[in-house]
């Protein structure tokens with residue numbers, strides 16, 4: 186088959202280029218522009234080169250120290266989220282019904298948390314976890330456990346993590362469920378004939394067939410948890426102290442609270458690069474295992 | 484190793500079957516004797532897979548029992564039945580090597596390592612998989628993957644039976660032939676009951692000692708290939724087996740004479756007076772219908788002559804009904820008028836599809 190080259194095709198993608206330029210590239214360039222300048226107000230800007238970046242990445246400076254601790258906090262949060270939501274999502278997907286009306290019911294119930302706006306989720310949990318009037322907070326306290334998410338850093342973390350698990354585990358589960366549904370019945374039948382245990386079926390049939398959707402799930406959950414803003418902002422406002430001040434909260438404080446446009450711009454760019462880099466690593470590692478297998482064949 | 488008995492077995496996939504149409508398997512009574520090489524032959528959708536899955540325990544029958552020797556296994560799980568089954572499309576465990584795939588059924592049953600290793604080598608040798616034993620099973624061709632599936636079916640030496648569900652569907656034609664002979668050799672060597680499902684009569688007739696023909700959820704005939712050919716007990720078997728299949732013509736029978744329209748055919752056997760309500764048909768295989776130049780015999784119009792290699796088959800019309808007939812080597816047919824000569828020893832009479840025995844008339848044994 187020969188490909189016909191026709192330069193008119195470019196005209197058809199031109200509108201997309203225009204939209205992307207206006208919606209993404211121009212704003213990004215503005216940020217790049219701010220990140221290399223300093224200002225004393227009055228809309229007067231001075232060239233600052235890589236000064237902001239140096240300060241940001243130098244842990245001995247105040248900005249650098251703040252950035253590093255927020256970064257660590259955010260990384261820890263994402264790690265915990267992935268460690269809980271991926272296995273839990275797989276487990277939920279495995280125990281979902283495979284056919285009949287319970288499937289539809291299950292899917293609707295699981296999609297519900299995904300449909301709630303982020304700030305509403307934050308508000309729901311802010312009330313739900315309150316010690317005085319919240320059902321959860323009150324119950325836990327009356328069980329004799331001292332729980333106060335506005336005062337205790339551990340309690341704040343636990344609350345945010347439980348909230349995120351509640352909000353997003355169904356996404357992982359639904360993706361895994363789609364992967365499981367694509368396995369032909371013959372595989373399960375063959376496994377029964379071969380006398381495979383439940384665990385062997387999981388290890389040798391289900392997990393390998395879920396790899397691709399798991400890659401997507403891990404990437405989505407990593408990016409999303411690494412950029413989490415609205416829910417903790419509504420729930421704890423970054424506190425107590427700085428205990429739940431994730432990178433995004435830090436960034437907004439810097440940009441809108443202190444109006445440090447240069448620092449905030451530099452931080453945005455670094456933040457962005459970190460996300461890209463980590464996603465790239467996940468992607469390469471997880472697809473390389475595939476490629477490695479294929480290479481062994483050849 | 485066991486004799487497998489199907490006792491009043493019936494299966495419906497619907498929850499509350501009422502009419503006969505609701506049943507994928509109508510009532511089946513059948514005994515598969517220990518060590519037999521069986522072919523289960525029938526068109527797509529007649530219930531072959533359903534029957535195999537019931538024998539292996541993947542499907543629980545709606546009614547009836549399955550017995551291995553004298554043990555009722557109807558309620559036993561697949562794992563507890565000690566039976567092997569190979570499916571129509573390849574199933575391989577992607578993360579494992581070919582060797583691990585073949586060893587998997589043995590490993591799950593805690594067979595000692597050295598015995599497993601020896602057995603895997605042996606099976607790989609039979610199926611020509613030795614070269615690829617240490618490669619991952621994913622990314623191999625469909626042929627290879629199906630051989631791995633076959634290998635997993637064959638690797639356990641002590642099974643009650645090995646069930647093959649159209650196992651060569653995805654295999655290349657020339658390799659198909661070779662694999663079938665391999666299976667046949669393994670059968671001879673191991674004395675294991677094998678049930679080989681297929682919708683291809685050549686495959687069935689070359690593999691099996693005994694062929695079980697299924698039609699529409701029921702077993703219509705069981706027999707050695709010659710029996711199916713010479714004495715089909717059901718019109719379905721007649722036209723399904725043989726190429727072209729048996730000629731089947733609606734007729735009327737009185738004593739030793741059959742009437743096809745106004746044409747009279749004399750029979751070797753006498754038949755009871757067949758009642759009006761029954762649908763009576765006469766069946767004869769094209770191999771026993773000879774075409775001759777116009778003259779003595781039944782007058783027909785020749786429509787077409789097919790040269791199928793060893794013989795020529797004539798497509799003719801008699802009183803407006805199509806028939807197939809063989810043309811003897813020394814005969815050439817000119818024009819469209821010709822005559823048919825039927826071998827009376829191979830004429831069968833069917834009532835509502837089932838063979839009617841008839842009574843031998845003095846001295847003319849069929």
Ligand SMILES: Nc1ncnc2c1ncn2[C@@H]1O[C@H](COP(=O)(O)OP(=O)(O)O)[C@@H](O)[C@H]1O
Pocket residue numbers: 496507525526527528529530531532533534
């Ligand atoms: N899982 C199933 N659920 C409902 N009906 C089925 C199922 N499997 C097979 N059938 C039906 O049972 C009949 C027999 O099917 P099957 O045993 O697969 O036939 P074969 O293997 O001879 O092609 C078919 O009419 C088919 O539609």
Ligand SMILES: [Mg+2]
Pocket residue numbers: 528531532533648
């Ligand atoms: Mg089938």
